[in-house]
Amino acid sequence: MLRNRDNAYGLIAILFHWTIAALFVGQILLGLATQWVASLALQFTLIQWHKSFGFLILGLAALRLFWALASRRPARPRDFSRTEWLAAKLVQASLYVLMLAVPLAGWALVSTSTLGVPTFAFNMFVIPHLPLARSEAAEHFWRDVHEWLAYGTALVAAGHMLAALRHHFWLGDGILKRMLQPGAESPNRGTVKGQKAAGR
Template sequence: MLRNSKESFGLISILFHWIIGLIFIGQIALGYLMVRVSDFTLQFNLYQWHKSFGFLVLGLSTLRLLWKSANLRPRDPATLSPLERVAAHGAHVILYLSLFVVPLTGWAIASSSPLRIPTFMFDLVVIPSLPIAISDSAEAFWSASHAWLAYLSAAVAMLHILAALHHHFWKRDTILLRMLAPRAVRNGGRHAT
C-alpha cells in the first residue's frame, strides 16, 4: 500500500517521515559536534556534510509536502482527546515549518558569511548563495536564528516522540502503529495486547 488510507499511512508517507526525521535528528547532533571540533580540516568537512544534509532535508521536505497534499490524512483514533488533537496539530505545524525554516536559515548563514566559503552539496554541485547582505552581523544573526530554531525543533520533536510512545505503551492506541506499517489498522483504534 503506497498511498494513505482512512486508517493508516501508506509506505511513501512512512518513508518520508522516518528518513527526514532521522536526518533531521542527525543534523542536530552533527551541528552540535561540528562547532566543537578543533581540527580545521575535519571541521570544514563536517560543515560541508551538515550543509549537504540540510539541503537534502529541504528537498525531501518539499517532496513530502507535495505528497501530503495529494493524499488522504488518516483519521485520528477515537482515543484522542480534543486537547491532544490540538497539541498534535500544533506540533505538526511547528515540525513542518522547521523542516523548511531551519535549513533556510542555515543557507542564510553560508550566504551572509564574509568568508564566502562555497557550499559543495555532497561534493557534486556548488549551491549558490542567497541574495542577502554579507556582513559579520548578518552572519551572527542568521547563526543565532538557526541555532535557536534547531533547538526548538529538537524539543518539539522530542515531545512528538514521547507522545507517540505514550500513545503506544500507555493508551495502547494506533497512533504509532499506523506510522510503522502501511496497512489498515484494525481492532477499533486499539492495538492488540
C-alpha cells in the same frame, strides 16, 4: 500500500517521516561535532557535509509537504478527543514548518557569511548563495536563528516522540503502529485497554 487511506498511512508518507527524522538527528550531532573538533581541515569537511544534508532535508521536507497536501489524510482515530487531535495536528504542522525553516536559516547563514565559502553539496555541485548582503552582523543573526530553530525543533520532536511512546506503551491504542506499518489502522483505545485487562 503506497498512498494513505482513510484510517492509515501509506509507505511513502512513512518513508518521508522516518528518513527526515533520522537525517535531523544526524544533523544535530554533526552540527555539534563541527564545534568540538580542533582541526580546521576536519571542521571544514564536517561543515560541508552538514550543509549538504541540510539541503537534502530541505528538499525532502518540501516534497513531504507537497505529498501531505496532495494525499488523503487519515481520519481522527476513534476515542481521540477533539482537543487531543487538534494538539497532535498543531505539533505536526509545527514540525513541517520547522523542517523547512531550519535549513533555510542555515542557507541564509552561509549566504551572509563574510568568508564567502561555497557549498559543495555532497562534493558533486555547488549550491548558489541567497541574494543577501554579507556582514558580520547578518551572519551572527542568522547563526542565532539557525541554532535556536534547531534546538526548538529538537524539543518539539522530543515531545512528539514521547507522546507517541505514551500512546503505544501506556494507552496501547496502536497510534505508533500507523507510522511503522503501511496500512495499519488504530484500534479503538477502549477495546485495547479492555483486551489488556482481560489478559489477552
